Amino acid sequence: MLTPRDIEYFATRHGKFLHYATMLKLCPKDSPECASCWYCSRFGQRLLPPELQKHFLPVYPTAAAAVEAERKAAEAAAAAEEAGEEAVAELDADSAQAEAAAASAATKADEARAAKERAAAAQKAAEGRFLLHFDCGLRKRVQLPAVKHRPVDYYDGKAVSLDIPEAIQRRLSVRSSLTPDSAKLILVMVGLPGRGKSFIAHKLSRFLNWTGYQTEIFNAGQNRRANHSPTNHSRAGFFDPSDAERKAKRESIAMSTFEELLEWLAGGGEIGIFDATNSNPQRRALLVSRAAEWKGWRSGDASPAAGGAGAGVAGGGGARFGVSIVFIESICTDKSILEANMLSKVRASPDFAGLSEEEALSDLRQRVSHYEASYVPVADEEGAYIKLFDLSSKVTAHQVFGRMTQRVLPYMMSLHISLRPIFLAALPPGYGDASSRGDLSCEEGGCSSPNQSFALQLAGWVGRHAPSSPLRLLSSTQASAVDAARVVARDMRRRGVGCSVTNVSCLNPLDRGSEAGEDQWATQRLASMGFSQRYPGGESFADLACVLEVLIVAHATPCRALRAYFLGLPVAECMCPASSRAAEALANASRSVVELLPALFGKWSEEIHTLEERGENSEVLSLDDAVFSLEGQVG
Ligand SMILES: Nc1ncnc2c1ncn2[C@@H]1O[C@H](COP(=O)(O)OP(=O)(O)O)[C@@H](O)[C@H]1O
Numbered sequence: 001m002l003t004p005r006d007i008e009y010f011a012t013r014h015g016k017f018l019h020y021a022t023m024l025k026l027c028p029k030d031s032p033e034c035a036s037c038w039y040c041s042r043f044g045q046r047l048l049p050p051e052l053q054k055h056f057l058p059v060y061p062t063a064a065a066a067v068e069a070e071r072k073a074a075e076a077a078a079a080a081e082e083a084g085e086e087a088v089a090e091l092d093a094d095s096a097q098a099e100a101a102a103a104s105a106a107t108k109a110d111e112a113r114a115a116k117e118r119a120a121a122a123q124k125a126a127e128g129r130f131l132l133h134f135d136c137g138l139r140k141r142v143q144l145p146a147v148k149h150r151p152v153d154y155y156d157g158k159a160v161s162l163d164i165p166e167a168i169q170r171r172l173s174v175r176s177s178l179t180p181d182s183a184k185l186i187l188v189m190v191g192l193p194g195r196g197k198s199f200i201a202h203k204l205s206r207f208l209n210w211t212g213y214q215t216e217i218f219n220a221g222q223n224r225r226a227n228h229s230p231t232n233h234s235r236a237g238f239f240d241p242s243d244a245e246r247k248a249k250r251e252s253i254a255m256s257t258f259e260e261l262l263e264w265l266a267g268g269g270e271i272g273i274f275d276a277t278n279s280n281p282q283r284r285a286l287l288v289s290r291a292a293e294w295k296g297w298r299s300g301d302a303s304p305a306a307g308g309a310g311a312g313v314a315g316g317g318g319a320r321f322g323v324s325i326v327f328i329e330s331i332c333t334d335k336s337i338l339e340a341n342m343l344s345k346v347r348a349s350p351d352f353a354g355l356s357e358e359e360a361l362s363d364l365r366q367r368v369s370h371y372e373a374s375y376v377p378v379a380d381e382e383g384a385y386i387k388l389f390d391l392s393s394k395v396t397a398h399q400v401f402g403r404m405t406q407r408v409l410p411y412m413m414s415l416h417i418s419l420r421p422i423f424l425a426a427l428p429p430g431y432g433d434a435s436s437r438g439d440l441s442c443e444e445g446g447c448s449s450p451n452q453s454f455a456l457q458l459a460g461w462v463g464r465h466a467p468s469s470p471l472r473l474l475s476s477t478q479a480s481a482v483d484a485a486r487v488v489a490r491d492m493r494r495r496g497v498g499c500s501v502t503n504v505s506c507l508n509p510l511d512r513g514s515e516a517g518e519d520q521w522a523t524q525r526l527a528s529m530g531f532s533q534r535y536p537g538g539e540s541f542a543d544l545a546c547v548l549e550v551l552i553v554a555h556a557t558p559c560r561a562l563r564a565y566f567l568g569l570p571v572a573e574c575m576c577p578a579s580s581r582a583a584e585a586l587a588n589a590s591r592s593v594v595e596l597l598p599a600l601f602g603k604w605s606e607e608i609h610t611l612e613e614r615g616e617n618s619e620v621l622s623l624d625d626a627v628f629s630l631e632g633q634v635g
């Protein structure tokens with residue numbers, strides 16, 4: 001059964017969500033799009049399922065107008081016919097009067113015909129297009145205003161000239177030369193030591209892998225440490241730019257690391273992150289020209305004519321892959337941040353093993369001053385870049401185009417280094433994942449008891465374990481999760497701890513499409529699905545990963561997907577309960593909370609907590625606290 005939230009969910013994911021109404025633009029009948037259309041595959045071509053009609057008030061402004069016009073036209077035609085008959089009847093009595101009546105009847109009949117034609121045209125225009133006005137209880141009923149075209153400014157309706165001024169054309173050609181969706185992307189880190197380059201690279205890699213792009217980091221420092229003795233290659237002197245021999249060695253290490261990256265891209269990788277200081281324009285120019293001449297051919301490959309797995313081919317003859325380079329530069333001038341960064345670096349990096357903290361700090365400072373001597377920030381002429389200033393308090397972007405690159409920018413803007421634990425609480429089966437989407441007993445008339453007891457247990461656990469600072473609680477928009485969040489929040493506030501609750505539909509469970517409700521093999525199937533494989537008429541893990549931007553409390557699938565993100569594990573693997581104890585805890589009825597704890601370098605560790613049979617505070621929470629009207633959610 002479909003619920004209002006199904007549509008809200010659909011609309012949110014498919015980007016056609018208008019505040020109070022959802023616009024579904026259905027495919028033209030029998031068009032090729034039908035085959036790939038989510039709506040068509042689920043509901044059949046252009047048919048509004050009866051269960052949907054039951055839950056929503058369908059308002060078809062154009063179609064309704066057509067029906068209404070048709071009704072009026074029929075009325076007018078009937079009236080005209082009647083008037084004509086009356087005129088004929090009266091013809092003998094008073095021919096002049098009858099003639100007038102007949103003329104008026106003819107006019108009315110003409111009007112009726114015209115109205116009918118208008119109605120038919122409107123009906124045709126409305127075909128395949130419905131405006132669903134839904135009344136889901138979460139949102140107020142609104143009557144959509146009739147859509148009427150009116151000029152919005154003085155450009156409206158005026159013909160355009162196709163002669164684009166030369167200056168604009170020049171800009172546009174640069175723009176379009178940068179826009180092609182290259183099959184491969186190289187992110188080149190730039191910045192002095194201790195500016196968070198490796199930290200950012202790790203975060204980016206985890207995020208991009210999570211969203212489905214094969215991403216790998218190639219770190220020049222790591223190569224140096226692996227292939228050269230630490231005595232001669234770790235101390236500050238090795239980084240002295242005036243020492244030609246050492247400089248050449250550093251260049252050679254960097255370029256061979258870059259070659260490894262290219263090699264990996266040729267083997268199927270999609271995004272390579274090159275982690276080194278890349279702190280001067282000469283080095284960066286070298287990387288750009290090497291990537292430009294590289295076409296994805298590995299030394300041992302057969303001739304270009306043999307083709308290959310290369311997707312989006314950019315560039316001319318014989319090109320195998322298109323590859324773009326974007327510089328990611330971290331600039332930080334805040335002295336106190338830098339001091340803290342230096343400390344964390346000398347404590348973590350093997351370069352400083354065997355030195356006291358003081359010696360290590362002094363060596364690192366000297367290394368930084370060597371780099372400062374030749375460091376030049378990335379300039380516009382060098383190509384595309386994203387620059388982060390002082391912990392992303394300012395972000396600038398230049399020539400950031402293309403599908404993959406555009407994924408990176410919003411992530412960079414929201415990147416932060418604050419440390420806070422994250423608790424994932426998955427609702428027990430029967431509340432989302434295990435049944436069909438939205439097929440919840442809670443949905444219609446309050447919660448069933450297992451859910452209440454889970455909410456009480458969770459509240460009790462949070463009361464005992466959560467910090468005394470305000471808690472931010474995110475839940476899905478499904479009633480069971482909303483309920484649980486509300487119970488926890490009430491309890492927190494009762495204890496005098498602030499708790500804000502946000503309900504977000506992107507935390508709703510994975511849509512299992514036509515397989516919803518087939519629970520006996522759901523877990524098995526879930527475990528064997530690939531990252532991008534979709535449930536028939538439903539969604540894939542990739543779809544889920546694409547919409548999750550905020551974190552916590554919901555149903556098993558989004559919780560497991562979030563855990564994969566934080567721990568940098570493959571989403572498909574984490575969906576399988578057998579893959580780890582934590583995955584199992586988020587998949588079965590064990591009623592657990594998985595705590596994700598920030599570790600060094602933006603990494604995370606996890607702990608599993610099992611909720612006790614009865615929450616500590618269950619006695620003070622009345623069941624009425626857990627049951628509430630969804631209407632109350634609307635401000
Ligand atoms: N955008 C940033 N600006 C400044 N410092 C950052 C930033 N991001 C992370 N950091 C901090 O920088 C510290 C050192 O990071 P690291 O990645 O080793 O630097 P680098 O690779 O540039 O030498 C980390 O402890 C991290 O907290």
Ligand SMILES: O=P(O)(O)OC[C@H]1O[C@@](CO)(OP(=O)(O)O)[C@@H](O)[C@@H]1O
Pocket residue numbers: 193194198219220221222224250251254275276277278279
């Ligand atoms: O070749 P450049 O661009 O100097 O960058 C590589 C160097 O960057 C450093 C700078 O300190 O990276 P990292 O901090 O990641 O270890 C050195 O270890 C590494 O040898």
